[in-house]
Amino acid sequence: MKEFQPQASDLRRSNDRSSESAASKPKALFVVGPTTSGKSALALAIAERLGGAIINADSMQLYRELHIITARPSAADAARAPHLLYGVRPAAEAASVAWWRDAALKAMEETRAAGRLPIICGGTGMYCAALTQGIAAIPPIPASAREEARRLLAEEGPAALHARLVAADPASAARLRPSDSQRLARAWEVWRGTGRGIAAWQAEASASPAPWRFATILLDPPRAELRAAIARRWAAMIQAGAVDEVRALLAQGLDPAFPAMRAHGVPEISAMLAGKLTADEASARAILATGQYTKRQATWFRHHELAPPERTYIINARFEDLAQFSESESAKFFAFLDFIR
Numbered sequence: 001m002k003e004f005q006p007q008a009s010d011l012r013r014s015n016d017r018s019s020e021s022a023a024s025k026p027k028a029l030f031v032v033g034p035t036t037s038g039k040s041a042l043a044l045a046i047a048e049r050l051g052g053a054i055i056n057a058d059s060m061q062l063y064r065e066l067h068i069i070t071a072r073p074s075a076a077d078a079a080r081a082p083h084l085l086y087g088v089r090p091a092a093e094a095a096s097v098a099w100w101r102d103a104a105l106k107a108m109e110e111t112r113a114a115g116r117l118p119i120i121c122g123g124t125g126m127y128c129a130a131l132t133q134g135i136a137a138i139p140p141i142p143a144s145a146r147e148e149a150r151r152l153l154a155e156e157g158p159a160a161l162h163a164r165l166v167a168a169d170p171a172s173a174a175r176l177r178p179s180d181s182q183r184l185a186r187a188w189e190v191w192r193g194t195g196r197g198i199a200a201w202q203a204e205a206s207a208s209p210a211p212w213r214f215a216t217i218l219l220d221p222p223r224a225e226l227r228a229a230i231a232r233r234w235a236a237m238i239q240a241g242a243v244d245e246v247r248a249l250l251a252q253g254l255d256p257a258f259p260a261m262r263a264h265g266v267p268e269i270s271a272m273l274a275g276k277l278t279a280d281e282a283s284a285r286a287i288l289a290t291g292q293y294t295k296r297q298a299t300w301f302r303h304h305e306l307a308p309p310e311r312t313y314i315i316n317a318r319f320e321d322l323a324q325f326s327e328s329e330s331a332k333f334f335a336f337l338d339f340i341r
Contacts, residue, residue: 030218050337092252136198269286
């Protein structure tokens, strides 16, 4: 565990380093890190200790149909501390960063009004950055542009769509992986619908950083710990009924490009149910894909600053329980909580 460790960042720092302006801002805490790092358990422990409410910043835990496959907090957890923005949208209604930001800010204000500390918990980095850095106000996209993006994605695949984007909007294409179908489709529809690339819009952020004083606790465990935890979680999800959950989702007949259809485990179980993969093959692919995603998450959080170094605390291990900390580690950690509350 490391106390007050600075993080390299290429993002604009919020202006709350000014002590006078910072003192007037309400406080909020990020608990972030890669999948299976123990974010939810840590956020709950902090919420109980400080009188907080947990606000979801996981893009897949927003969808009400994805409870088991996203390891959403249980009813027992929700009884211990308020949990907001979990399971609040149907899978048929894709959530955007802008929608989440507005919903999160509302939840934060409600939490503050109730006398609780807002604890923003999740692993979707661009959601967190939308609060600390602001976002671009992209105009409404015509239905024809959205339909074209989905058609090209379905007919040609993400790699071909990426190649098209390289030719049409190289600045945006350079930011995207050729396999990231959701963001490729979004980039294409923005370019076709507005005549400008999404990178150009994002360079002109019109929603300012949220007027809050943020602190961050980052879980950054070793890769081996995460890999083992991913395998254990997958086995537990299968035993808990993940296959039936995905089967029910497929019964809705949603567009495969919808975010919920691409949640970790959904494509692999879908292929298994279609007879394209065995159960063992589906499990192996899902565990591998999740592991690759956690690597990207960890890299993102290491290189993007959500709070100033003096209000950032890094834990280099998976969190399971406060009892796992040594006496000296506990003293440092609780001193940090006292410092930022």
